[in-house]
Each structure stands twice: as C-alpha cells, then as structure tokens.
Amino acid sequence: MRAREALAAVHRRPVNLRRPEITGAEAVLRGARAGALIDGADVTLGETMEESSVLARHIDVYSLLAPEVVQDTARVFLRSPLQVLARMDVLAGGTGRPDRAAGELSVLAATVTSGADPDLLPGVIHGQLLSVSPFGQRTGVIARAASRLAAVAGGFDPRGLAVPEPWLNRHRAEYLAAGEAFGTGSHGVERFLVLHMRSYIAGAEEAQGIAAAL
Template structure:
C-alpha cells in the first residue's frame, strides 16, 4: 500500500480567487529583500531596528500603544526561539508570548493562561490541530488564519491582538519565509489600521468573500513589511 501525505486543510483557502497571486507577490517581495541582498547583509543594527519597527507596529494597533510597547519589545527578542515551537507545541509558544507581552499589565495569575470555557477550548484545540498539521506550503495562509482565529477568540482576555499578530509572524519564521524574523509583518498591518480592522471583521463574518479578503490583506501586509525592511537596511 502506498502511503499518501495528509491533505492540506488550507488548500481550498489558498486557491480562493486572488489569494494565489497575492501570496506570490508577498513572497516575491520578501525574497527580493532577503535572498537578493543576502541574509548576511542584515547585521545587528538592522535587525535591532526592524524588530523595533515590528514591535511598535504591533503596539500601535492597540488602544494603548505606550502601555503595550514594552511587552512587544520584550517579545521581539524571542521571536526566533518561539518560532521553533509554534508548529510543535503551539499552546506553549502562545502562552510564553502572552507572558512576555502582558507582564506588568495583566494580573500575574492570568499571564499565559487561556480562558477555560468550552467554546474557547474547542476553538483553540482546532487551531492547535491546524498549526501542527498544516503543510509548510501554506505558510502565509496558515499565518493569516492563526492570526484571525486568535484575534477572534481572544483566549487570554488581554493582549490577544498582539499575540495574534505575533503568531502570524512566528509561522512565517518557522516555515522559512522569514527565517531570521527580519520582516516587520506587524508593522505591515499597522501601516493601514482601517484596512486591518475591516479585514478582521470580514473574516469574522464567516463568508467566503470575507475570508478571501482577509487572506489578501495579510499577504499585502507581509509585502509592506518587506518594503519596510528594505528601507531600514538601505538607511
């Protein structure tokens, strides 16, 4: 008997109208910066700058950017470490991300703890299965879905949007799209806050068009992040 690889649960989403071209454009933008210039071109100063850009972008999409910026900066220093865990033990990676983000803001006994209600537990179990089972070939789509699911479920009750945006980036790092975590994807979202809000609302509607729109938005944000990295390294 021939063993067949498991079906990719994201394959249908990846084929929605406009998604393949948007994903391809985003990958091309990242490749143009990372591969064409060479990873070695990004020294410590550039990496520090782009990580700060991503952290600021992440915090900027909250109601209290100054409050959440310190945690976003702390988390930026552990992106590649958590990326090694996100596809193997998602709950562990997400809990650690929340601890880093919400320390000093949320109560100590709530750090890294997911709400225990059945609906949240079921949705998070589904996300865990997706993160551990989806193929690398769907990295941008997987990251976008993980982002929207976490932002929608809000499992921690604080810093959920920040965790969601970082989760998308962790998927891109773990898949090799952005191996060093140099592309400030979070800032790519923050570049157009209104489009970001509309995209999430569309995803939450559950319609095919809404999900498609969110996936295209996320691909665009990745492309913007690559442009920001390029500008930072050129400076």
C-alpha cells in the same frame, strides 16, 4: 506570489546575507512599536518602552522573535504552538491561559502541527486569533507575533525581516474589521488573507529601507 517574491528580494540583499541579525533586530523593534500603536498606545515611534506600558508589553512579547532566539522559538511553535502562545500571553501580562475559546485554540494548534500551507499559515493564525480573541485585549499583540513566528517557522519569511505592522497601523480600521470578519465564512477568510499578504508586501518594502540604511 508578490509577497513571497518581495520577501525573497529582501533576503538576497548583501547585508541580509552577511548579517541578517542586524536587520532582523530592527524589524522586531519596529514591529513591536507599530503594534503598540495599533493597540492604542499613546506614543510615537521614537519613544522608549519605559514611556508606555503598552509598548513595554509589546516589546516583551516580540522578544521571542529576536534574532538570537527566533529559530528556537519557531521550532517549539511547530511542535507545541499552545506552549508558545501561553508564553506570549504571560509576557503580555496574562496568566498563560486563554480567557475564552479554548476549543478554537486547539483547532488552531492542530492546523499548525498538521503542516498547513506555509505561505497561508501566518495569515490563518493571525486572522483566527483576532476573530475569536482568546486572550482578550492581549490578543492583538499575540496574534501579530504568532503570525510573524509562523512566517519564520514555515519559511515564508525565514529570517523574520519583514515589518508588516506599520502598514497594518496605517490601515488600522480595515485591518481590525477584517480580523473580526475572519470567522464569518470563506469570504471573511479570503478578505483577511488578502489584507495580510498586502501587509507583507509593504513589510518587505519596510525591510528594504532598513537594509538600505545600514
């Protein structure tokens, strides 16, 4: 699989073998900033979180992916995914309870705890959340953060170095349409999973750029 090979190459970079927390921290920040743009923040990637409430909320949610806490968060996610999603919703400005589709969230939680394919699980979580939108306007950032967390937890991207969000932002219309189509049947699922893998291939390239700059 091209995405896994690209991610493995990033993890073998000398700087990522010695100090993965440095590149991991930059990957989290870049992901939060690009995700804010996807959700309509009127900011540039160089602005600080104080300059955009949308960006601030994204950075708050993505703080659960910070190198110093991501492994602990991932372990909780594999045991109690709904607990982590609730925490993300609070950080995104919600109450910690879904606005709708509570039943679909329970099905998603069962998929996580049942030991699903670790390469596909991040995309399944991402697409399912986008398609049912349980947290309203907060769903996008939660879906992207939960997807990245699943990639860490299952070993697809064990240190969270990839940055798929810039690619998703550049292909925003295609991405959002594929998310809506996820729940329409097997074709919709396949469409989103292919797009998700493409974003991770590009995300590995972004991570290579981070490593090269250090």
